[in-house]
Amino acid sequence: MKDEGQAQAFRSAAEAVDWITGLMPVIGIRPGLERMTLLMERFGNPHLRLKFIHVAGTNGKGSVCAYLTHALRQCGYDVGTFTSPYLTSYSNRLQYNERDIPEDTLLQLANRIKPEADALAGTEWGPPTMFEVTTALALLYYGTVAYPDYVVWETGMGGRLDVTNIVTPVVSVITNVGHDHMDMLGPTLADIAREKAGIIKPGVPVVTTELNPETLAIFREKAKSCRSTMYSLGEHFHCETVSAAEDEQTFAFSGPFRDIPSLTISLNGIHQQKNAAAAVMTLEVLRQYYALIVEDGDLAEGLRKAAWPGRLEMVSREPRILLDGAHNPEGMEALAAALRDIYRFDRLNVMIAMMPNKNHEHSLRHILPMVDLLVITEPDFHKKMKADDLADVARRLRGNTGRPAEIVAEPDWRKALSLLTGTEDASSPGTLHVVTGTLYLIADVRSWLLHGTKSEKGW
Structure with missing residues (x-):
């Protein structure tokens, strides 16, 4: 040495x-x-x-x-x-x-x-x-x-x-x-x-x-x-x-x-x-x-x-914003089960970003049937899936169910967050906003909402 x-x-x-x-x-x-x-x-x-x-x-x-x-x-x-x-x-x-x-x-x-x-x-x-x-x-x-x-x-x-x-x-x-x-x-x-x-x-x-x-x-x-x-x-x-x-x-x-x-x-x-x-x-x-x-x-x-940030974490009550780093099919299945069994809502708005090497179709299938508004974005990270590409996957899966009713692609996650929480009934107790997908997105959104700054997220 x-x-x-x-x-x-x-x-x-x-x-x-x-x-x-x-x-x-x-x-x-x-x-x-x-x-x-x-x-x-x-x-x-x-x-x-x-x-x-x-x-x-x-x-x-x-x-x-x-x-x-x-x-x-x-x-x-x-x-x-x-x-x-x-x-x-x-x-x-x-x-x-x-x-x-x-x-x-x-x-x-x-x-x-x-x-x-x-x-x-x-x-x-x-x-x-x-x-x-x-x-x-x-x-x-x-x-x-x-x-x-x-x-x-x-x-x-x-x-x-x-x-x-x-x-x-x-x-x-x-x-x-x-x-x-x-x-x-x-x-x-x-x-x-x-x-x-x-x-x-x-x-x-x-x-x-x-x-x-x-x-x-x-x-x-x-x-x-x-x-x-x-x-x-x-x-x-x-x-x-x-x-x-x-x-x-x-x-x-x-x-x-x-x-x-x-x-x-x-x-x-x-x-x-x-x-x-x-x-x-x-x-x-x-x-x-x-x-x-x-x-x-x-x-x-x-x-x-025991607490674990970014996993089914309610970071805001008005409006209700839930963070969950469900970045693979098994995680998204657990999120969907929690939404069905634990949380009460009349309207579900979801914001999501994914990495390019994930099993996107199997992940999205678990949650899309219950979503009203899906806002697809991108994390600030050198590897990421394009919002438009993930939106194409979601639109293919929408099929005959018609859910989610609205799919929006917005690469800038800050603008996407504004779209997510910008609906007329955003602050209604019956509306639940969920931010999910890659932890690189969860990290930035969490720091932004709690501290007004980006995170230093990474491996």
Whole structure:
């Protein structure tokens, strides 16, 4: 490593973040662990001294991370939380005890990483990617500065070749397998399942809420080959709805070690009960294997307080504006179910933007039949689907149903937001406005509505 007396590469955290995020459009995504392994060796492998809960899945992994973080914190543990993408600022994704990494720490660690990244760039392996540098930053933060009791560790995409897979966790979690990142992970659900199963490690227990028998068979095969105990929803643990209303739902949990008759969560959507149950089962495994101390009251309070921005989040009451990052068919199906089961409205206006590599027809089919006005826009991001192209897809699907009654394409998301909320009955209690699709759109709209500024969104 470079001598600390040498001139710093960056003078501010903003400069460091600009360097890191600037790697994305230049280098892109390059799956594999070789560069990450070499980079960590240069820093003495700080990840080897940490306890990780590794979370993968197509949908729900962010919510599971939120439940785990809040529950562990409520139980008195220090927790690092590494997630992606971020909705407001880059530092959101590197948290310790629910607070973003301090700017001075980010600057110090970036200045440690930069010369090693430059040295790696001169080898046959080439320069590290943005996600690799960010992951290295997280490992240095948790392993050399913060020293949390547990790190809740979310994959970027996939699992087997995801750079977060450099760690050996104390427990692995796989929420589900859906149609997402198919350009990187493979064209079928079986292909995607095999990639996500790659986080299962020898002897490390795994928790999953996947229900598809074919996918589960892939997970079981991997767990068996690793001699890892697998706990699957519907077989080893269960959750049953007690009550469900907007901003509050209660479920009963039953598992191999004990039953909990009543747990309440504030995140919306029946699917969140599965995510919370996955977190509870994970904590139950840690109680059995690692003597984790979890009092019933702390568990209940931690789950109840858990929040996850941009997922069925009501950011405005007058007018009613709901944000949900449903960016694939499974996510859109969950959104449609929540709209049917939880929210009350006479008119539904939806604004949406998507990335070009998503399964758009299957996504839109879930929600179009209930929409009155569909405003299609584009995120401020270097990769995006053109609003006119997505509008063509929506118009083809409208068919004989005649829904949505009106489809508008407006590439500028600010103008699109004005169109969404500019109807005569926009502020009526019976009108619900939903902003959905890619999280890059959700990030900007959320920051604009809550803070009057754009976000620093990204991976």
